[in-house]
Amino acid sequence: MAINRYGAEARAYWRKWLPKRYNALPDPTAFFTALGEQVEAQVGDLWDQYVIADTAPTDETHEERVARLAQLKARAEHEVLEETVRLEPEPEAGLEADDGLESDEAYDARLAHLQQHTEWVSTTADALLDGNLQLSDLDDQQLRHVLDYMTPSFLRLFGTSVEDQRARGRDL
Secondary structure (H helix, E strand, O other), rough: OOOOOOHHHOOOOOOOOHHHHHHHHOHHHHHHHHHHHHHHHHHHHHHHHHHOOOOOOOOOOOHHHHHHHHHHHHHOOOOOOOHHOOOOOOOOOOOOOOOOOHHHHHHHHHHHHHHHHHHHHHHHHHHHHHHHOOHHHHHHHHHHHHHHHOOOHHHHHHOOOHHHHHOOOOOO
């Protein structure tokens, strides 16, 4: 199994900020694959808790709902990553000239891409819910993108689950 996005983020963080610990790992790929899966599960569980505890405004539009759920997911990701990945840096780690800040142009481009992606996810989720699109119409990467923004229980609306989709050969 490949390293997921949380494992990749952890690997990059550990390389820069925890180089001694990183270099001491006997099998970094296995370690970060497992860590990424652990983080993904913890984020999903915490996000589910936040969604259950959250009260949606009565006049909320679909776009506002998508944004609210994305904010809850970002909160869950931040908390889990702070606890499991972004550990206290080792002394003298990451002291190179790169300050880690992106340019205004890169930030604007990233923000525009995020907006387009969020709109695509919203439109795709709506089409799935309206029956204008089927899960089988999405390739694995597209379905992963939808599930990145929707709680995994979203698949229950279609009588399936991540595990069921994986059993059917989907790479989720």
